[in-house]
Amino acid sequence: MTAAAPHILSVQRLQKYFPVRSGLLGRASAWVQAVDDVSFEIAAGETLGVVGESGCGKSTTGRLLMRLIEPDAGQIRFEGKLVGRDLKVSDLRRSMQMVFQDSYASLNPRLAVADSIAFGPQTHGMPRERAIGRARELLGMVGLEPSQFERRYPHELSGGQRQRVNFARALALDPKLIILDEAVSALDKSVEAQVLNLLVELKKNLGLTYLFISHDLNVVQYVSDRVLVMYLGKVAEVGPVDAIYGAPQHPYTRALLDSRPSMDPEIRVEHPPLTGDPPNPINPPSGCRFRTRCPHAEAVCQTQEPDLRPAHGAPGHLVACHMRRAGSGHSQAAPLVRFGDREPSR
Amino acid sequence: MSNSEQSTVRVSLDTPGAVGSAPGMDVPVGYAQARSYWRGVFHRVLRDRVTIGCTLVLGLLVFLAIAAPVLPLIDPDVANSGDRLLPIGSPGHLLGTDELGRDMLSRLIHGARLSLLMGVGPVAVALLVGGVLGLTAGYLGGRTNMIIMRITDVFYAFPSILLAVAIAGALGAGITNALVAITIVFIPPITRVVESVTTQLRSMDFIDAARASGASTFSIIRTHILGNVLGPVLVYATVLVSVAIVIAAGLSFIGLGASPPEAEWGLMLNTLRQSIFLAPWISLLPGLMIFITSMCFNLISDGLRSAMDVRY
Numbered sequence: 075m076t077a078a079a080p081h082i083l084s085v086q087r088l089q090k091y092f093p094v095r096s097g098l099l100g101r102a103s104a105w106v107q108a109v110d111d112v113s114f115e116i117a118a119g120e121t122l123g124v125v126g127e128s129g130c131g132k133s134t135t136g137r138l139l140m141r142l143i144e145p146d147a148g149q150i151r152f153e154g155k156l157v158g159r160d161l162k163v164s165d166l167r168r169s170m171q172m173v174f175q176d177s178y179a180s181l182n183p184r185l186a187v188a189d190s191i192a193f194g195p196q197t198h199g200m201p202r203e204r205a206i207g208r209a210r211e212l213l214g215m216v217g218l219e220p221s222q223f224e225r226r227y228p229h230e231l232s233g234g235q236r237q238r239v240n241f242a243r244a245l246a247l248d249p250k251l252i253i254l255d256e257a258v259s260a261l262d263k264s265v266e267a268q269v270l271n272l273l274v275e276l277k278k279n280l281g282l283t284y285l286f287i288s289h290d291l292n293v294v295q296y297v298s299d300r301v302l303v304m305y306l307g308k309v310a311e312v313g314p315v316d317a318i319y320g321a322p323q324h325p326y327t328r329a330l331l332d333s334r335p336s337m338d339p340e341i342r343v344e345h346p347p348l349t350g351d352p353p354n355p356i357n358p359p360s361g362c363r364f365r366t367r368c369p370h371a372e373a374v375c376q377t378q379e380p381d382l383r384p385a386h387g388a389p390g391h392l393v394a395c396h397m398r399r400a401g402s403g404h405s406q407a408a409p410l411v412r413f414g415d416r417e418p419s420r
Numbered sequence: 421m422s423n424s425e426q427s428t429v430r431v432s433l434d435t436p437g438a439v440g441s442a443p444g445m446d447v448p449v450g451y452a453q454a455r456s457y458w459r460g461v462f463h464r465v466l467r468d469r470v471t472i473g474c475t476l477v478l479g480l481l482v483f484l485a486i487a488a489p490v491l492p493l494i495d496p497d498v499a500n501s502g503d504r505l506l507p508i509g510s511p512g513h514l515l516g517t518d519e520l521g522r523d524m525l526s527r528l529i530h531g532a533r534l535s536l537l538m539g540v541g542p543v544a545v546a547l548l549v550g551g552v553l554g555l556t557a558g559y560l561g562g563r564t565n566m567i568i569m570r571i572t573d574v575f576y577a578f579p580s581i582l583l584a585v586a587i588a589g590a591l592g593a594g595i596t597n598a599l600v601a602i603t604i605v606f607i608p609p610i611t612r613v614v615e616s617v618t619t620q621l622r623s624m625d626f627i628d629a630a631r632a633s634g635a636s637t638f639s640i641i642r643t644h645i646l647g648n649v650l651g652p653v654l655v656y657a658t659v660l661v662s663v664a665i666v667i668a669a670g671l672s673f674i675g676l677g678a679s680p681p682e683a684e685w686g687l688m689l690n691t692l693r694q695s696i697f698l699a700p701w702i703s704l705l706p707g708l709m710i711f712i713t714s715m716c717f718n719l720i721s722d723g724l725r726s727a728m729d730v731r732y
């Protein structure tokens with residue numbers, strides 16, 4: 075790899091299967107394919123939004139990146155350095171931090187707010203006095219008056235205030251990239267807007283990069299530069315936010331966008347909205363995992379797994395769908411060669 | 421950035437930070453209001469009369485037990501065949517005498533030494549061993565957890581008294597062996613409580629956040645786990661002290677703990693058994709002491725539990 079990698083984070087073929095244990099000896103009888111062959115990049119300074127239905131592997135991806143769980147396979151490069159070889163996990167964790175959805179569960183109920191924030195710097199050898207000073211500074215940065223809040227306990231704070239404390243803690247180690255896992259989803263709408271604005275402001279002032287995980291398509295559209303759509307542990311589509319929202323290429327992305335509540339009743343639904351639940355990730359459908367719910371599913375979708383390929387239009391827009399791959403055998407795909415030669419490209 | 425949420429936070433009396441302030445009083449700006457969790461617990465305990473009362477009773481008992489050798493008491497081991505089974509209130513023998521004419525007051529107070537030791541000692545040691553096992557099993561999870569907990573389950577399958585009798589019987593009579601037996605009996609339940617609380621904590625995001633900050637396992641356990649485990653375990657340990665006193669008395673009663681002429685409540689209960697029809701009140705005194713002591717530990721445990729129960 076070249077030293078001057080253009081991306082702050084690059085993920086290749088990340089995979090995590092969780093064992094489903096049963097019986098007295100707890101042997102794995104099946105595997106939940108939570109994250110399967112996921113690759114993407116994040117450029118320094120951008121916000122990559124990650125969307126998808128519940129259980130599609132968004133949080134698992136975040137935790138894998140932080141190495142809170144060990145990946146089965148795949149490579150993570152941070153600033154071009156391969157994590158585990160060129161970069162120690164402990165060093166990765168200083169440069170990358172994570173904020174979790176449940177603002178309450180992510181704070182120790184027995185620690186005052188300032189102590190929670192100071193824990194990280196103290197761990198890295200900062201003396202307590204200075205770490206508490208840093209915590210006060212950070213509280214101010216996230217909009218909480220230090221003298222009023224530093225000695226409070228988590229249960230003495232509102233959800234929005236708690237999540238601000240969680241941001242402060244994530245910022246305490248001066249990270250370059252922050253993974254925000256449903257960081258605003260549990261807040262009510264007015265507080266959510268305030269906290270989102272804070273996030274945008276912090277990013278600008280501190281030159282941060284965000285991986286923004288959410289199931290709220292509107293919020294993702296608001297904060298993201300690029301968007302990654304996940305379905306059952308796989309990347310369905312990834313691209314610039316305008317391309318994803320303006321010209322979605324994957325039937326799943328379209329369905330997701332169509333199924334979000336629209337403010338405007340005049341907007342016609344052109345594609346059938348998403349119905350039913352996603353299939354069980356223990357035995358995902360063969361071929362394209364979306365085929366059981368896809369209105370365009372054909373024979374090829376069952377036998378062949380579509381891989382992520384450039385979609386025409388915006389540069390950097392990738393989609394995994396046979397319909398979008400010339401010569402794939404799907405009736406709506408463009409022919410591979412002008413004379414109708416249907417030789418598979420392989 | 422505006423913060424409309426900030427000004428609305430109110431503190432109620434139930435929160436540790438609000439001690440001494442009126443319910444619902446707004447936190448004054450710039451005033452460091454919250455106190456440490458344990459100080460809050462302490463203040464709530466102070467307001468609980470039953471817990472305070474029980475603590476005083478136990479405190480008195482511990483004081484008497486420690487001071488017994490220097491107190492103006494009749495030698496507990498001096499028998500006097502002329503003064504057998506004197507009734508309560510006899511001159512010179514405030515609580516009467518036993519079947520050998522020994523002073524009951526002196527024997528009960530001296531008996532507290534052994535009985536309290538046998539109640540607190542095994543629990544303290546079991547707390548240490550069970551605590552380490554439970555933390556290890558709970559924090560590491562997986563195989564380690566399975567191995568530790570399966571072994572624990574084996575011991576757990578027997579009723580504690582039965583197990584204590586079996587172990588003490590195998591080791592042979594004597595106070596030390598009784599102490600060892602009771603300790604072994606208590607390690608599995610304490611391991612279990614610590615393990616279950618730790619496992620629960622382990623899955624919480626604040627532990628992951630601490631891991632993500634690069635902290636070592638040891639420092640995470642010290643800062644984030646121990647403080648949260650201590651509360652429930654302390655409550656449980658207080659209950660166990662009362663159980664230990666009863667088991668110790670039981671072991672002595674069947675001849676596996678203290679042996680004559682030692683003063684120990686369970687043993688006294690045993691030897692006075694034959695006199696129950698001659699002097700029923702005297703024969704009941706050791707039992708009463710066992711009852712009061714174990715009851716006090718139980719009530720204190722209840723009090724601690726509610727004092728630690730912060731509403732989140």
Ligand SMILES: Nc1ncnc2c1ncn2[C@@H]1O[C@H](COP(=O)(O)OP(=O)(O)OP(=O)(O)O)[C@@H](O)[C@H]1O
Pocket residue numbers: 092093106107108126127128129130131132133134135289355
């Ligand atoms: N520790 C685990 N052990 C076993 N299975 C797990 C574990 N963590 C997640 N899973 C499974 O992996 C799949 C992906 O979970 P994940 O939490 O990543 O989804 P998600 O996209 O974050 O969903 P949500 O929007 O509900 O948060 C789910 O089927 C989940 O049940």
Ligand code: SF4
Pocket residue numbers: 324325326362363364365366368369370371372375380394395396397
């Ligand atoms: S590959 Fe086939 S089933 Fe999958 S999304 Fe495309 S058309 Fe639908």
Ligand SMILES: [Mg+2]
Pocket residue numbers: 132133134255256
């Ligand atoms: Mg999630």
